[in-house]
Amino acid sequence: MSLKRIFEQHPERRYIMFGGKGGLGKTTFSAATAYWLASQGKKVLVFSVDPQASLSDIFERDIFGKGPVQIMENLWAQEIDADQHIKQYQNEIRQKILDMYGFDEIPEEIEQYIQAASAEPAMEESAIFDAVVDIVVEGNYDYYIYDLVPLGHALYYLSMAKVYDEWINKITKLREEMREYEEMVSRLKRERELEEDAILRELLYIRSRINESSNILTDREKTAFFFVVVPEEMILIDTQKAAGLFAKFDVPISGYIVNRVVPRDLLRLEIPAYLRNRIEMQDRYLEQIGVMFSDQVVAHVPELERDVAGLPMIKTLSEIMYAD
Ligand SMILES: Nc1ncnc2c1ncn2[C@@H]1O[C@H](COP(=O)(O)OP(=O)(O)OP(=O)(O)O)[C@@H](O)[C@H]1O
Ligand SMILES: [Mg+2]
Numbered sequence: 001m002s003l004k005r006i007f008e009q010h011p012e013r014r015y016i017m018f019g020g021k022g023g024l025g026k027t028t029f030s031a032a033t034a035y036w037l038a039s040q041g042k043k044v045l046v047f048s049v050d051p052q053a054s055l056s057d058i059f060e061r062d063i064f065g066k067g068p069v070q071i072m073e074n075l076w077a078q079e080i081d082a083d084q085h086i087k088q089y090q091n092e093i094r095q096k097i098l099d100m101y102g103f104d105e106i107p108e109e110i111e112q113y114i115q116a117a118s119a120e121p122a123m124e125e126s127a128i129f130d131a132v133v134d135i136v137v138e139g140n141y142d143y144y145i146y147d148l149v150p151l152g153h154a155l156y157y158l159s160m161a162k163v164y165d166e167w168i169n170k171i172t173k174l175r176e177e178m179r180e181y182e183e184m185v186s187r188l189k190r191e192r193e194l195e196e197d198a199i200l201r202e203l204l205y206i207r208s209r210i211n212e213s214s215n216i217l218t219d220r221e222k223t224a225f226f227f228v229v230v231p232e233e234m235i236l237i238d239t240q241k242a243a244g245l246f247a248k249f250d251v252p253i254s255g256y257i258v259n260r261v262v263p264r265d266l267l268r269l270e271i272p273a274y275l276r277n278r279i280e281m282q283d284r285y286l287e288q289i290g291v292m293f294s295d296q297v298v299a300h301v302p303e304l305e306r307d308v309a310g311l312p313m314i315k316t317l318s319e320i321m322y323a324d
Helices: 003-009 026-039 054-059 082-101 108-119 121-138 151-188 198-217 233-248 264-268 273-296 311-321
Strands: 015-019 044-048 069-072 075-079 143-147 223-229 253-261 297-302
Touching: 003 253, 003 297, 015 026, 026 044, 026 054, 026 075, 026 143, 026 223, 026 253, 026 311, 044 054, 044 121, 054 075, 054 311, 082 108, 082 121, 108 121, 121 143, 121 198, 223 233, 233 253, 233 273, 253 273, 264 273, 273 297, 297 311
Parallel strands: 015 143, 015 223, 044 075, 044 143, 223 253, 253 297
Antiparallel strands: 069 075
């Protein structure tokens, strides 16, 4: 099974993610895949929430916090700036408070509360989460490639989506019950019908967005999630553990891609013992990978002669990854 075949056989899988431990090649594969799909005539967005701005690095363009930036024909890249979103969030909250309660300005205590809440790490997470929801729900591209942050963090997002969802379910339910009660009271008092409940509306809206996005990201039909591994012992142990956790969050795994495989044709040349030993070591782990993940291994990607950055290098890699 080749990567190219997988994409050709499953055109409905439009949400592509590369997960794995830090530094193994997630951003590199995201960019190469985006490049390949775009050159096949598909409209592609590759995006990340990584504050390290690694898409800016690989495309050699400053795109951080600038919305979707066109890289070449059919290809857009976007890096979410969480801080910018938090500021936007704060303003929206201020505006809602002003509208809802008819204040002329935000009372000092509330302003302090908004400031304090924004310093919470959870605020950053939810700003990022919200931005990702915005992107995937929009639906303007043929493919969305989500260049994930290292494993632990990605798991944290997924678990947060679940917690968030449950939390909102509880609140909406409570709010609905309260509303029924309020309606009853107002009928008894013969007051006019309650105005539309702005808070309930807001909560229902948030819930529908969360459902929509977590449905997309865990939908076997629409999503392809690839695990990046390298032939090294520690990576294999960690990956196996992580794969179990991802399964728990219902993330469908489409395959494992083995990166940084030293080209075997070097063995036909006079090469130093050092390199020969490394190849032998990799052989051992490649065998283990075969046993562990068997037919789920969908590609072996060679270690290139230098880092992957800039479009010509991305193109070279994409041609290797998506060869027939
Ligand atoms: N097959 C390869 N050949 C040569 N260099 C590679 C290869 N794959 C990845 N690299 C290089 O390894 C480095 C790390 O890759 P990359 O940034 O894609 O990892 P990552 O998984 O996105 O890391 P992070 O977890 O920090 O986001 C980069 O400098 C990249 O150019
Ligand atoms: Mg990365």
